Amino acid sequence: MAQSQTEQLYAPLKQSQIRLLHLAPSTTPSTPLHGTLSSTTLSSPSQYTALSYTWGSSYLTHSILLPHLPLSITPNLDAALRHLRQPRTTRVLWIDQICINQRNTLERNTQVALMAQIYSRATLVVAWIGSLDDSTKIALTYLPTLLQKVRAFAPNSRLPPVDPAKSLGLMVVGSPAWQNLSRVFARPYFRRVWIVQEVVRARRDGVVVKCGEWSGAWEDLALASRQFEFNHQYSENAHDAVALINGLRLRLLEGGAGGDLVDLLFAAYALKCGDPRDKVFGLLGLADEVGLVADYGSDAEAVYRATARYLIVERGRLDVLCCVIHPKILSLPSWAPDWSCSIGVRQRISGDSTETSTTSAQFRHSFSPAGDILSVFTVAVGEIKVTTDPMPPIKYTGVLPEWENLARSAAHPKGLTYPEIYWRALLATDEDTAVSERAKQGNRCYNAWQNVTDTRYLGRRDVQDFFSAGVMSLDELNQRSGVFQNLMEMKSIGRKLMLSVDKHLILGPDAAMPGDVVCLIYGCPAHILVRFTGTDTGVVVGECYAQGFMDRLNEEPGGGSKRLHLH
Numbered sequence: 001m002a003q004s005q006t007e008q009l010y011a012p013l014k015q016s017q018i019r020l021l022h023l024a025p026s027t028t029p030s031t032p033l034h035g036t037l038s039s040t041t042l043s044s045p046s047q048y049t050a051l052s053y054t055w056g057s058s059y060l061t062h063s064i065l066l067p068h069l070p071l072s073i074t075p076n077l078d079a080a081l082r083h084l085r086q087p088r089t090t091r092v093l094w095i096d097q098i099c100i101n102q103r104n105t106l107e108r109n110t111q112v113a114l115m116a117q118i119y120s121r122a123t124l125v126v127a128w129i130g131s132l133d134d135s136t137k138i139a140l141t142y143l144p145t146l147l148q149k150v151r152a153f154a155p156n157s158r159l160p161p162v163d164p165a166k167s168l169g170l171m172v173v174g175s176p177a178w179q180n181l182s183r184v185f186a187r188p189y190f191r192r193v194w195i196v197q198e199v200v201r202a203r204r205d206g207v208v209v210k211c212g213e214w215s216g217a218w219e220d221l222a223l224a225s226r227q228f229e230f231n232h233q234y235s236e237n238a239h240d241a242v243a244l245i246n247g248l249r250l251r252l253l254e255g256g257a258g259g260d261l262v263d264l265l266f267a268a269y270a271l272k273c274g275d276p277r278d279k280v281f282g283l284l285g286l287a288d289e290v291g292l293v294a295d296y297g298s299d300a301e302a303v304y305r306a307t308a309r310y311l312i313v314e315r316g317r318l319d320v321l322c323c324v325i326h327p328k329i330l331s332l333p334s335w336a337p338d339w340s341c342s343i344g345v346r347q348r349i350s351g352d353s354t355e356t357s358t359t360s361a362q363f364r365h366s367f368s369p370a371g372d373i374l375s376v377f378t379v380a381v382g383e384i385k386v387t388t389d390p391m392p393p394i395k396y397t398g399v400l401p402e403w404e405n406l407a408r409s410a411a412h413p414k415g416l417t418y419p420e421i422y423w424r425a426l427l428a429t430d431e432d433t434a435v436s437e438r439a440k441q442g443n444r445c446y447n448a449w450q451n452v453t454d455t456r457y458l459g460r461r462d463v464q465d466f467f468s469a470g471v472m473s474l475d476e477l478n479q480r481s482g483v484f485q486n487l488m489e490m491k492s493i494g495r496k497l498m499l500s501v502d503k504h505l506i507l508g509p510d511a512a513m514p515g516d517v518v519c520l521i522y523g524c525p526a527h528i529l530v531r532f533t534g535t536d537t538g539v540v541v542g543e544c545y546a547q548g549f550m551d552r553l554n555e556e557p558g559g560g561s562k563r564l565h566l567h
Helices: 003-009 075-084 105-112 115-120 134-153 164-168 176-185 194-200 218-228 239-253 261-270 300-313 318-323 396-408 418-427 437-458 463-467 474-492
Strands: 017-023 033-041 049-052 062-066 069-073 091-094 124-130 207-211 214-217 374-387 495-500 505-509 517-521 527-532 537-546 562-566
Touching: 003 069, 033 075, 049 075, 049 115, 049 194, 062 075, 069 075, 075 124, 075 207, 115 194, 124 194, 134 176, 134 214, 134 218, 176 218, 194 239, 207 218, 214 218, 218 239, 261 300, 261 318, 300 318, 318 537, 374 505, 374 527, 396 418, 396 495, 418 437, 418 474, 418 505, 437 474, 474 495, 505 527, 517 537
Parallel strands: 033 062, 049 091, 049 124, 124 207, 537 562
Antiparallel strands: 017 033, 017 091, 062 069, 207 214, 374 495, 374 517, 374 562, 495 505, 505 537, 517 527, 527 537
């Protein structure tokens, strides 16, 4: 569309105004799409339905007539509109691709800032996940049976980490019905960064999922996704993304605050978007007390660098260093995470974000005048000597013998035994079993997991010897093994087990190499692995767990601390 035609179609919007599409009715699906645009204020908006969808192909091969000018749209939006079009009455919709002038950078910036309000004030949000195919039909036919069984089984609506077929009388995990259901969640919709805000901000009971002619409640599909939680070959398609949405949605519906931006950004590593800047912009409407605004006039590198600097300088969030993953796609300083790259880890070692900074002004972090070098105070606590292969997301038992051998050669801090140092490293914890519930679970469940792993995957012993002696029942053995496996995978998958020069176990990033140094950086809630490039200069490799040193993370700077310049 020519610039003059764009200006003719899109009249300028006033402050807090949005456009709405009035989609003309039709009784014939093949009838060309027609509609008109109007404007309304968010303070007292007209009733409208907001569409949550993926653009899909970037090729604008279809069109809608508005009212005398054709506007090019993507094939996926064309399909969605044909299924949303009513036979006899006009349907009022808000759709970013049509209602925002995509050629006007200033308007895009302004409208993106209003997205949270747009979806929260919509009468209904329709989540269009795509057209219906044979695989999806099978899955959706199975869905009512699954939901009925799960809701009757337990109020928390989640299968236990035991064989679901035995617990609920369902089809075996991995059967065609389960595989077809997993393909539903493998659709691009469930990996789109914008859907998090769009669904989270919707009204209670205000989200309808639409797949071709099929419609259902978001809550039903979300409950179905939870059934993959303990089956990680499927969970990457479903559980993590939907769990993030449901957790934030529940918090906001109950009157809680928005999400933590660092936590949101890390979770969004697993999500996709056509524009890498949207990895940040698509989350701003969910974050609590954020002083950032969308700026499509800046490139992705500038946006990511500015975001990291804002978090460090304005919010005291050195835990942003814990989000650094390699290799990076964009050209960024080592201290600035590249949110556009893919990651293999499931959870940060540092856990939930907290604002942490040293109280001593003389030890505070600072930036160089050019803003490209971050200076911090640090103490080196160990140097990497030996590394192993990283733990892959599935079929990871192949690395376990190597990890076990390394752990057997490690030092035993605080008089701990080999099993105790090994399971603590797998869970990235030094917590005391007397006070920590996670440590208690680890201690109780490690032996069961080790026994099941040895028997089923490594062929080392007969599982009957373990429970026939009265130690525990087979069901309890499987239950405890599943609990430990879930905790372990959250921390260990995508990371390497390593040994320092002084024989302490280190769990750290895939990019780690011998010679990298484990550093305690004051104000950061986890140890950071640094690759030194000079006596006082280096680059961030990533966060790590350093066994025997976790209790030092809360120390104030003292002897041995020095200023380190991170490029």
